[in-house]
């Protein structure tokens with residue numbers, strides 16, 4: 001396991017969305033540590049409704065760049081991780097797999113059956129307000145997948161890598177390049193994460209809104225003051 005180079009707080013404050021990378025390959029051990037951080041991310045009912053495609057092959061990255069508004073970092077990063085939300089995987093086997101996994105890890109039969117009932121109740125019922133997913137599975141899938149994505153981004157930065165999150169892409173083209181099933185009811189491309197070492201200097205920090213502008217205290221609109 002690679003030694004962590006930067007503490008989380010430093011990563012959070014110093015990370016920038018890198019524009020240009022030096023193209024050097026990433027060692028497998030580091031890549032594995034980054035992916036493991038995604039694997040350990042939390043998700044609703046532990047359903048892990050995501051799939052990630054690690055794109056390192058130069059030809060594939062070239063093609064992916066074409067699907068991503070020709071952004072050079074897609075080709076120049078050491079690896080690009082494409083995040084896909086697997087919206088119906090829980091109905092197609094993953095719920096049973098999650099149940100088996102929980103049992104292996106010490107959950108009782110009763111706990112596991114309770115979890116399965118909750119999942120089918122919350123996610124399998126009529127579209128509504130429950131869990132905030134309404135009829136919009138893409139919202140649900142994005143919610144889960146971006147946490148795993150962010151785990152990987154922060155882990156990579158902590159290992160001393162630079163990263164660039166990207167939404168600038170044509171989803172249907174990304175699907176075509178990577179062979180992702182075209183059915184948008186089942187799979188949605190959420191975002192892409194470029195990882196590598198930056199070439200030159202990052203853009204300056206563009207600043208953020210003050211805390212009280214979009215963080216509220218107890219009630220909507222009541223800007224928090226700490």
Ligand SMILES: Cc1cc2nc3c(=O)[nH]c(=O)nc-3n(C[C@H](O)[C@H](O)[C@H](O)COP(=O)(O)O)c2cc1C
Nearest residue numbers: 015016017018071165166167168169191204205206
């Ligand atoms: C979900 C997401 C999608 C983004 N998509 C792109 C993109 O396609 N191309 C790009 O150059 N930057 C992209 N960015 C980077 C943002 O522009 C950048 O994070 C923001 O300007 C703040 O800069 P900082 O991350 O350096 O603090 C994206 C960031 C996020 C979080």
